[in-house]
Amino acid sequence: MGLESKMGGIITTQLDKVVNWARKNSLWPMPFGVACCAIEMMATLCSRYDMSRFGAEVIRFSPRQSDLLLVSGRISIKMMPVLTRIYEQMPEPKWVISMGACCSSGGVFDTYTLIQGIDQFLPVDVYIPGCPPRPEALLDALMFIQKKISTERIQDRIHGN
Amino acid sequence: MSRLENEKLLSLLQEMMGDLIVNHHDFRGLLSVDIHGKDILTLVSCIHQDSRLNFPLLVDVSGVDYLEYDDEACLERFAVIYIFYSIVHDCRIKIRAFVPESDPAIHSIYNEYKGADFTEREVYDMFGIRFIDHPNLKRILMPEDYGSNPLRKDYPLKGLGERSQFPKYNIYNKIEND
Numbered sequence: 001m002g003l004e005s006k007m008g009g010i011i012t013t014q015l016d017k018v019v020n021w022a023r024k025n026s027l028w029p030m031p032f033g034v035a036c037c038a039i040e041m042m043a044t045l046c047s048r049y050d051m052s053r054f055g056a057e058v059i060r061f062s063p064r065q066s067d068l069l070l071v072s073g074r075i076s077i078k079m080m081p082v083l084t085r086i087y088e089q090m091p092e093p094k095w096v097i098s099m100g101a102c103c104s105s106g107g108v109f110d111t112y113t114l115i116q117g118i119d120q121f122l123p124v125d126v127y128i129p130g131c132p133p134r135p136e137a138l139l140d141a142l143m144f145i146q147k148k149i150s151t152e153r154i155q156d157r158i159h160g161n
Numbered sequence: 162m163s164r165l166e167n168e169k170l171l172s173l174l175q176e177m178m179g180d181l182i183v184n185h186h187d188f189r190g191l192l193s194v195d196i197h198g199k200d201i202l203t204l205v206s207c208i209h210q211d212s213r214l215n216f217p218l219l220v221d222v223s224g225v226d227y228l229e230y231d232d233e234a235c236l237e238r239f240a241v242i243y244i245f246y247s248i249v250h251d252c253r254i255k256i257r258a259f260v261p262e263s264d265p266a267i268h269s270i271y272n273e274y275k276g277a278d279f280t281e282r283e284v285y286d287m288f289g290i291r292f293i294d295h296p297n298l299k300r301i302l303m304p305e306d307y308g309s310n311p312l313r314k315d316y317p318l319k320g321l322g323e324r325s326q327f328p329k330y331n332i333y334n335k336i337e338n339d
Contacts, residue, residue, distance in 0.1 A: 077304060077307075077323060077324055078303070078304045110318070110319060111318055111319065111320070112309075112311055112316075112317075112318065112319060112320025112321075112323060112324060113303070113311070113320070113323075113324065114324065115324060116324060116325070120325070
């Protein structure tokens, strides 16, 4: 806006704060529910746990309109290219939650066809343990993401850096 | 029409097939018939077309790997198992067709039973048994460039590194390069 140069660096911090405040309170999740964790995810979105209290109620089934990828369930080697593609389609800035044991480490499915942790292929921000995790755990992970967003700088999230 | 008893069914089959039936046994009321894989079309066309037998429904096709099996009834390493059901007679029959390890191939029964399409593809995917004359024989569960047959007994549970050598399954590069 041209204000930054006139105010000697102070405004940059303030801009970060304003932008981060907006980002962290309007996370739009892209649900990638492929197994039983998705049931808990749905419970978290419904009225009892109500994720909209944290500004993340607008579930978008289009990756192009969302900034939080919620991977919940086991991912097979045939599914992983699809997931990677969805992640690539999401606009920056974007964050990833790996929900549940299967998604984070393969879980009990230590077999030939399952990805042993999606962090081999995607940059995961928060892992949630549990099989499946309680809705409270998902809310906790969301608050972790919010905490992480509030410490970020705008430059960190420019695409290509 | 009344229920077809197993003894009657077996005698009808033996009358039509003769020596081609290598072995048979009855387990909890289910008649099981062993044959060599090369005779499958003869047997299947019998039970499909003969009016006395009349088995119009294919229940399932599956594969078995008898590696390290200490059983004389196992003629070869692999077997393809077919289960048929007769609605009129209210009875089932299990056919076990043995397939050699050296040339794991058997004739497809797609021309007799259209329902064999996907199940035969699954057996091909999991055991590497080829189905001759199948109209669309390609992998159904695993990625198309997956090199192994996971349900073979000599295939390790954790695979041969396919799950970690993932980038070769990046199907999108193929699309973008076209």
